[in-house]
Amino acid sequence: MSEHVPTVTELLVARAADERPGLKFEQQEWSWSEHVQCCADRAALLQALHRGDRPFHVGVLLDNVPEFSFLLGAAALSGSVLVGLNTGRRGESLGRDVRLADCELVVTESKHSALLAGVDLDSARVLVIDDAEWAGLLAEHRGSPLDPVAAEPDDLLALLFTSGTGGEPKAVRCTHEKIAFPGRMLANRFGLAPSDGVYLSMPMFHSNALFAGWAVGLAAGAALGLRRRFSASGFLADVRRFGSTYANYVGKPLSYILATPERDDDADNPLRIVYGNEGAENDLDRFAERFGCQVVDGFGSTEGGVVVQRTPDTPTGALGRPGPGVAVLDPATEQRCPAAEFDRDGRVTNPDQAVGELVNTAGAGSFAGYYKAPEENAQRMRGGMYWSGDLAYLDRDGFCYFVGRSGDWLRVDGENLGTAPVERILLRHPGIAQAAVYAVPDAEVGDQVMAAIVLADAPLTAAELGDFLAAQPDLAPKQLPRFVRIAADLPRTATHKVLKRPLAAERWNCTDPVWWRPGQDPSFELLTPERAAELTASE
Known part of the structure; x- marks a missing residue:
């Protein structure tokens, strides 16, 4: 019998009577029970605001504040779709994202509301969480019963935009399964429990924060410690104050934290596991030693179509071993590339033959498609296989080495x-x-x-x-x-x-x-x- 695939709705309902700490932000704290009630209140508000027949698309232009977490839960409970809007986007670029994602409502804070001034939002309503209108609307629905809309694992829950390093950002469809499954998997993998804490400082409009942070805390019943925005100098103080035993990252945060002045008591903290991707290789061991924790660096993308798993025997410079069905194919012939050959100095001698694209030959993996982008979806799913756009080669032992994006040739x-x-x-x-x-x-x-x-x-x-x-x-x-x-x-x-x-x-x-x-x-x-x-x- 196949294992039951949870939905985010089910994970939330499971926490409804949990009086243990669920969310910590600055000097505030909510139990999981209180967190779920906040989600239920906002779910009722979203349902009251919704006037159409299709799912309600709600753009969220916020830092990592409690309201983001409440609205994500509200989307799951109400059958709405949360659209993560990048606070770094400006003007027409931001308007383009709102329109592409069919947002009917944009929820922001006064800190960011000026970004929407004069922007074509295609009739989307704007609500600001720190003004009287939002407070009044919430007051009408405070104490709403927990009455979730039935959800299936493949139902759309969120639209998250790619980083845009290779062109205009694309809206990636994120289903309940795509968010809930990695949350439960990572919680089980690292043995996380309600006594643990998850530190969340990566922006919640990005997949890393949702898949490897927020969902992990929810699945484990561990308290989420929210940081409005990442701060290298504030990292260790937050971890200690929140009691965080787990943290996620993407990109350079480890490097930034390591650049802060060392102290004799750096390792005196509750942190056990730091999990993420794209960390600089020479930072991983240094971070683990300095802060007394285990650092696990993986390989992933917002789309999530391929999996490469780092194992203890992964050689220096390698990502790890490709997951089931993942291979390196020649984009022109769609045939498997031969293993890389090396000279005595470790240089690849056959790059034209060995370097190809990472492909999930078994299908889409967790890739659920881009929103309103049929041509890009067809390009990704050529021949029934998921083409990642990531270039790599394999050595004779099957370890995968990243070469760059296809646009980095x-x-x-x-x-x-x-x-x-x-x-x-x-x-x-x-x-x-x-x-x-x-x-x-x-x-x-x-x-x-x-x-x-x-x-x-x-x-x-x-x-x-x-x-x-x-x-x-x-x-x-x-x-x-x-x-x-x-x-x-x-x-x-x-x-x-x-x-x-x-x-x-x-x-x-x-x-x-x-x-x-x-x-x-x-x-x-x-x-x-x-x-x-x-x-x-x-x-």
Whole structure:
């Protein structure tokens, strides 16, 4: 008999009589029972506001405040659809997201309400949670009975937008199962119970926060500790104050926390498990040792179509082993790519054959499609298989290595290169805190490799960088950056993913210092304005 797949509604109803701590925010606290009642009140309000026949789409433009959690539960109880709106979007871009997701209501706070001024919302009503109108509407429904609308695992519960690093964000359909299943799975995997606490500082309009944070706490009955916005300096104090034993992350937060001053009592905290994805490899062990916890870094995306599992024997640089049905296929032939071959220095000698796209050959996995995007859905589900858009290769032992997104391909001297391996090499240097690699045009044909780096506290010279890169045995000559931009910071999305498009568009025409390599050797020098102008003219 197959295991029962829960819905978010069922997980909420199971907490309705639970008087143990359920939600903590700043100096406030709610039991799970009180949390579910707040969700029921708002579910009744949403049902009263709804006038159409189709599910009520409610845009939420909020930081990680209690109202976000209450509204997510309200959507589950009322049969509505919560639309996570990115607080980093502006003007027409934000309006486009509201219209694409068919929002009939947008709930925001005064802090963000100005973002909606003058924006075409296509008749969507706007309510502000810290004004009198919202308070009055809630008062009418306070104490509403818990009367959930029946839900099935494949019913739509939320629309979450992709980060937009490769173009306009797409609205990913998130069903009850897509949210509830990873929550229960991770709670069971890490042995979380009501006595635990889940620290939630990643933005709740993103999948990582919902799948690997909010849903985990709900499934385990563990108290959710909400942070309005991520703060590296506030992380440890929050963990201690909330009693959090589990935290989730995506991207660079571990690096930011590690950059805070060390203290002798850093490991004196309740944290046991930190789970996330896209953390810098050299940060994982450092974080675990400094804060006395286990760090588990996985691989995932908002779409959720492929699974790669990290195991204790995963080699350095690898993501882990592909899950059932996941393979690396040649996009042109749709055949499995051969295993990567390595030379004695660890460089892949057959990248054109070994690098392909990560594909779920068994079907869609947890990918439930993009909202109102039939062409993109068809592209993802070619031949009945889910094509992730992520480039990778496998070694002979079946371990998977990430190369980059399909849009991150560089064509250098007739050879395809991925950006991720070069970024991993750059980050080996203790003086480099962040790195992004991208393509800039070659004056003759194809691309040249450019990197933007953010320095750590220690200084770094152009000569030292050249010596370091020359000493890396697995850096192939064609992977050697031609240009290196020394940036104060890298442009990022609200979920800490690097935006490479503006970097690539600026090329070397920026106010940051740029080192360049005139010849074939890894010998860098400062790019002068005169030489930069010549290079731009030659494109």
